[in-house]
Amino acid sequence: MSKTVKGFLMLALAMLVIGIFFGVIGGFQYLFPTWLKEWLPFTKTRPLHVSLVISWIFTAATAGIYYYLPRITGKPLFSEKLARWHLIILLFNTVAIFICYLLGLFGGREYLEFPPLLALPVIIYWALFMINYFMTIRRKLERIPIYIWMWTTGLIFFFITFCEAYLWLIPFFRDNIVRDVTVQWKAMGSMVGSWNMMVYGTGFYVMKKISGNDNVSRSPLTYFFYFLGLMNLLFNWGHHTYIVPAAKWIGTVAYIISMTELVLLGSIILNWRKSLNQARKHFHIISYHFLFAADIWIFLNLCLAICISIPSINYYTHGTHITVAHAMGATIGINTMILLASLYFIAESSTCRTHILLRHKKKIKVGFWITNISLLFFWLSLIGSGIVTAMEKEKGTAFSVMMLKLSTWFHAFAGAGVGIFAGVIVLSIPLFNNIYRNEVK
Numbered sequence: 001m002s003k004t005v006k007g008f009l010m011l012a013l014a015m016l017v018i019g020i021f022f023g024v025i026g027g028f029q030y031l032f033p034t035w036l037k038e039w040l041p042f043t044k045t046r047p048l049h050v051s052l053v054i055s056w057i058f059t060a061a062t063a064g065i066y067y068y069l070p071r072i073t074g075k076p077l078f079s080e081k082l083a084r085w086h087l088i089i090l091l092f093n094t095v096a097i098f099i100c101y102l103l104g105l106f107g108g109r110e111y112l113e114f115p116p117l118l119a120l121p122v123i124i125y126w127a128l129f130m131i132n133y134f135m136t137i138r139r140k141l142e143r144i145p146i147y148i149w150m151w152t153t154g155l156i157f158f159f160i161t162f163c164e165a166y167l168w169l170i171p172f173f174r175d176n177i178v179r180d181v182t183v184q185w186k187a188m189g190s191m192v193g194s195w196n197m198m199v200y201g202t203g204f205y206v207m208k209k210i211s212g213n214d215n216v217s218r219s220p221l222t223y224f225f226y227f228l229g230l231m232n233l234l235f236n237w238g239h240h241t242y243i244v245p246a247a248k249w250i251g252t253v254a255y256i257i258s259m260t261e262l263v264l265l266g267s268i269i270l271n272w273r274k275s276l277n278q279a280r281k282h283f284h285i286i287s288y289h290f291l292f293a294a295d296i297w298i299f300l301n302l303c304l305a306i307c308i309s310i311p312s313i314n315y316y317t318h319g320t321h322i323t324v325a326h327a328m329g330a331t332i333g334i335n336t337m338i339l340l341a342s343l344y345f346i347a348e349s350s351t352c353r354t355h356i357l358l359r360h361k362k363k364i365k366v367g368f369w370i371t372n373i374s375l376l377f378f379w380l381s382l383i384g385s386g387i388v389t390a391m392e393k394e395k396g397t398a399f400s401v402m403m404l405k406l407s408t409w410f411h412a413f414a415g416a417g418v419g420i421f422a423g424v425i426v427l428s429i430p431l432f433n434n435i436y437r438n439e440v441k
């Protein structure tokens with residue numbers, strides 16, 4: 001493992017643990033809104049949490065790509081130096097954003113709330129990443145496997161959507177509220193698609209390596225699902241803009257495209273038995289546990305996503321905790337599970353220190369179950385509180401009365417959040433230990 005990959009992996013794990021820590025504080029602030037209000041109000045904990053956990057997703061996926069690429073092409077990375085600069089700029093920019101949020105220095109838009117100047121380093125390190133990536137795969141491009149397609153799509157679309165998310169700096173977009181909100185939501189919706197591509201590509205690569213079977217990453221069905229995912233990345237953001245009075249056809253196209261995900265759902269159900277058999281075969285491999293969990297979370301989240309894409313349901317659920325359940329269900333259950341599979345895979349396969357993982361195998365299994373069971377309660381409590389909010393809003397219940405009715409759900413949410421935090425810590429310690437002690441090549 002190179003020093004740079006090691007740096008990316010350790011940074012990713014730190015982002016995950018610190019990010020969840022702020023999420024837990026935010027969860028308790030649902031219950032005690034005045035807690036830490038003086039110096040760490042919810043308006044700071046939320047962006048601290050969200051930006052760190054989203055950075056975890058990007059950084060862990062990036063670490064995987066840097067680690068796997070030389071193994072796929074059979075040649076070293078185009079430039080270790082560029083990768084090192086990527087890591088250094090990312091590290092300093094993350095610290096700068098963190099300090100800005102702590103000091104209450106905002107200036108951006110939702111999800112990218114830091115001062116817009118800090119977007120510049122992101123564009124720079126992403127450009128370095130793209131140069132390195134394309135120059136590395138350029139050397140081996142016959143019969144491109146699916147994970148290369150996915151990573152390529154993810155890298156390009158993150159660059160496009162990130163730039164698009166800053167179009168509001170131009171008066172033509174900023175001065176028209178409908179245009180501004182539509183473009184902003186379009187950019188953020190598609191950006192989710194871009195990191196999904198990076199994460200799913202990683203999942204495919206790890207699956208291929210575990211099963212030792214390359215057919216899945218080259219079969220026509222896999223490419224069909226890739227194009228389905230790409231179509232969703234390009235168009236299904238429209239379901240975020242149902243409430244914006246933009247052109248009607250945008251919502252209609254988005255709705256039809258979202259429903260194509262039913263095909264994906266059907267395929268998951270059809271493959272269910274097969275994946276159970278596979279699970280029995282591979283369950284001794286730690287990373288397989290996480291892929292198996294991601295499979296189940298894809299199913300649960302797809303059911304929820306399809307429900308809330310229906311305009312008449314979306315009308316009630318938009319802006320409630322059901323949307324948060326959708327966002328966290330997917331980013332924890334699917335993205336984080338796949339990325340943990342990737343990190344464990346790297347740790348299991350690259351090291352002469354596998355004994356660290358073997359020694360902690362029992363603990364890792366406990367951490368796995370604590371995280372997933374807590375996540376189930378966490379997800380259900382958000383859906384529960386979303387349903388109560390939608391019903392009470394419809395009845396015109398006063399805000400204070402509604403908050404009282406939500407109290408039980410918020411308790412469950414905060415408690416389950418602590419469970420996820422505990423589970424992730426149990427999972428991260430042996431992983432961090434292993435990566436830290438890994439030999440540098």
Ligand code: HEM
Nearest residue numbers: 023024026027050053323324327328331332336417420421
């Ligand atoms: C890997 C773990 C996690 C990931 C990837 C994650 C991701 C996210 C994302 C993407 C959002 C934005 C949702 C939206 O805007 O709709 C969010 C919001 C939030 N998360 Fe997490 N989360 C994680 C764990 C946790 C935990 C353990 C807690 C503890 C209670 C938590 C508490 C919160 C809170 C309070 C919000 C703000 C919701 C609001 O605006 O009302 N998160 N998280």
